[in-house]
Amino acid sequence: MSLDKSIVLAIEDLTVSFDGFKAVDSLNLYVERNELRVIIGPNGAGKTTVLDLICGKTRSTTGSIRFKDIELTRLPEYRIVQAGVGRKFQTPSIYENLSVYENLELSYPAGRGVMGCLTFKRTETIRERIREIASMIFLDDQMETMAGLLSHGQKQWLEIGMLLIQDPELLMLDEPVAGMSVSEREKTAELLNRISAGRSVIVIEHDMEFVKRIAHKVTVLHQGKLLAEGNMESVQHNPKVVEVYLGH
Numbered sequence: 001m002s003l004d005k006s007i008v009l010a011i012e013d014l015t016v017s018f019d020g021f022k023a024v025d026s027l028n029l030y031v032e033r034n035e036l037r038v039i040i041g042p043n044g045a046g047k048t049t050v051l052d053l054i055c056g057k058t059r060s061t062t063g064s065i066r067f068k069d070i071e072l073t074r075l076p077e078y079r080i081v082q083a084g085v086g087r088k089f090q091t092p093s094i095y096e097n098l099s100v101y102e103n104l105e106l107s108y109p110a111g112r113g114v115m116g117c118l119t120f121k122r123t124e125t126i127r128e129r130i131r132e133i134a135s136m137i138f139l140d141d142q143m144e145t146m147a148g149l150l151s152h153g154q155k156q157w158l159e160i161g162m163l164l165i166q167d168p169e170l171l172m173l174d175e176p177v178a179g180m181s182v183s184e185r186e187k188t189a190e191l192l193n194r195i196s197a198g199r200s201v202i203v204i205e206h207d208m209e210f211v212k213r214i215a216h217k218v219t220v221l222h223q224g225k226l227l228a229e230g231n232m233e234s235v236q237h238n239p240k241v242v243e244v245y246l247g248h
Contacts, residue, residue: 005033007030008031008067008068008170009066009202010029010030010066011064011065012028012063012066013027013062013064014027014028014053015060016053016059016060023224024049024224025046026063027226029050029226031200031202034200035200036193036196037201037202037219038215039205039218040205040208040218041221041227046221051174051202054170055077055081055085055087056075056079057077067083068084084168085168086168086170087174088163088174089174092152092155092156092158093159094158094159097146097147097148099143099147100142100143100144100158101130103158104133104134104158108129109165109166133165136195137164138154139158151181153181153187160173170200171201172202173202173203173204177207189213215231215232218232220244227244
């Protein structure tokens with residue numbers, strides 16, 4: 001059965017067990033094209049595990065993950081990336097001894113892999129794309145700066161830029177504003193709202209004020225299961241969500 005054209009990601013009956021413990025339990029989740037979905041829930045709810053399952057880092061026990069009608073559950077991680085799925089982990093993964101420009105250049109799809117490195121040429125098209133992404137992530141005035149010298153927030157933006165330059169259709173971010181200053185959080189909200197105009201974005205986040213600023217739809221997980229789903233206001237006033245978060 002093919003996906004509804006408005007759905008880019010369909011997770012159905014997804015379960016993963018570790019020694020009998022179900023970290024994700026019979027989960028159904030549907031993400032639309034150009035949607036910014038935020039997944040929230042207490043620690044241990046299974047949020048990061050869901051991202052691990054989508055990107056192939058963890059293998060499901062049962063269930064299906066379909067991205068644009070491609071079944072992801074048995075694909076290796078590199079094939080999932082090639083299909084158009086990008087993932088940012090909690091800790092920035094950048095080349096600290098290279099400049100911002102070089103980090104973005106290395107991430108450009110034509111430069112990846114052994115053959116790509118051997119045949120890679122700096123065309124004006126590539127340079128223009130790097131400038132475009134650097135401007136989008138607020139680092140256009142830091143192009144020659146070594147990545148290791150950037151602030152924590154700027155490093156997070158750089159890694160998002162390294163994913164954006166690959167032009168994924170689904171971008172997944174795990175706690176992107178953790179450790180950021182207030183002004184960096186505001187800029188990150190602006191950035192995520194902008195990039196979701198051309199792709200689907202899934203964000204895991206604990207900062208509820210930040211979630212309010214970005215989420216089109218919120219999914220609440222608890223003990224690996226879907227607890228609630230909807231807009232931020234409906235989720236905040238859901239008695240089950242209140243009970244889980246406040247321990248009533």
